[in-house]
Amino acid sequence: MFTMVAFFWSRDGYNDFNTFYMQAASGTKGGSSGSPVIDWQGRAVALNAGSKSSSASAFFLPLERVVRALKFFQEGRDSFCDQWEAVTIPRGTLQVTFLHKGFDETRRLGLQSDTEQMVRNASPVGETGMLVVDSVVPGGPAHSLLEPGDVLVRINGDVITQFLKLETLLDDSVDRNIELQIERGGTPLTVDLTVSDMTP
Structure with a gap:
C-alpha cells in the first residue's frame, strides 16, 4: 500500500x-x-x-509526472527537424505547501459537516481527508490571501483532495488565474490567485 x-x-x-x-x-x-x-x-x-x-x-x-515531462520532450523533438533545442517544462506553483490531513483533523480546524459530506461524495472511494495549507511563502501569489490551517475545498469548481490532481491543475494553469474555495475556521472563502512558474 x-x-x-x-x-x-x-x-x-x-x-x-x-x-x-x-x-x-x-x-x-x-x-x-x-x-x-x-x-x-x-x-x-x-x-x-x-x-x-x-x-x-x-x-x-x-x-x-514522468509521462507529462516526456510529452514536452516529444513535442520539442517534433518541432525541430535538424537539431534539438532546450525544452522547458512548466511547473505551476502558488508558493504554498499543503498537507493531507484526515477528516478528523479537518473537523478540528472547523470544517463544516455539510462541506465534509459533499467532499466525501465527490471524491474517490476511500478518500480519508483533505488538503490543508501548511505554509505560505512571503511575497508569493498567496501571501496575505491564504493562511496555515485553511482547508482546500475546490479549485475552479472541482473538489481537490489529492496532491497529484492539485499538481496537474497547477502545471496546466501557469500564468493563469484560478479560483480556490477554502474554509477557514468553518467560514467559506473564495480566493483568486495567479499560478506562477517555478521553472528557473
Missing part, C-alpha cells in the same frame, strides 16, 4: 515541496534510482526516487 508524502530528506538535504511521492516500506538499495516500480498487476506506476535505509522506506515518483 502506498501513501503520498512531501519529499524531505533532512533539514540540509534534498527536498521538493512542489512534488509529492509515493512512500512504501521497501528494501530498495542505492543505485536503483530511476528504475520502474511495478504494482501487483505488473503495471509500471512510478519511478524509484530514493530511500532511507534507516527506516526501510522508499520514495517513488508517480508515473504521471
Whole structure:
C-alpha cells in the first residue's frame, strides 16, 4: 500500500515541496534510482526516487509526472527537424505547501459537516481527508490571501483532495488565474490567485 508524502530528506538535504511521492516500506538499495516500480498487476506506476535505509522506506515518483515531462520532450523533438533545442517544462506553483490531513483533523480546524459530506461524495472511494495549507511563502501569489490551517475545498469548481490532481491543475494553469474555495475556521472563502512558474 502506498501513501503520498512531501519529499524531505533532512533539514540540509534534498527536498521538493512542489512534488509529492509515493512512500512504501521497501528494501530498495542505492543505485536503483530511476528504475520502474511495478504494482501487483505488473503495471509500471512510478519511478524509484530514493530511500532511507534507516527506516526501510522508499520514495517513488508517480508515473504521471514522468509521462507529462516526456510529452514536452516529444513535442520539442517534433518541432525541430535538424537539431534539438532546450525544452522547458512548466511547473505551476502558488508558493504554498499543503498537507493531507484526515477528516478528523479537518473537523478540528472547523470544517463544516455539510462541506465534509459533499467532499466525501465527490471524491474517490476511500478518500480519508483533505488538503490543508501548511505554509505560505512571503511575497508569493498567496501571501496575505491564504493562511496555515485553511482547508482546500475546490479549485475552479472541482473538489481537490489529492496532491497529484492539485499538481496537474497547477502545471496546466501557469500564468493563469484560478479560483480556490477554502474554509477557514468553518467560514467559506473564495480566493483568486495567479499560478506562477517555478521553472528557473
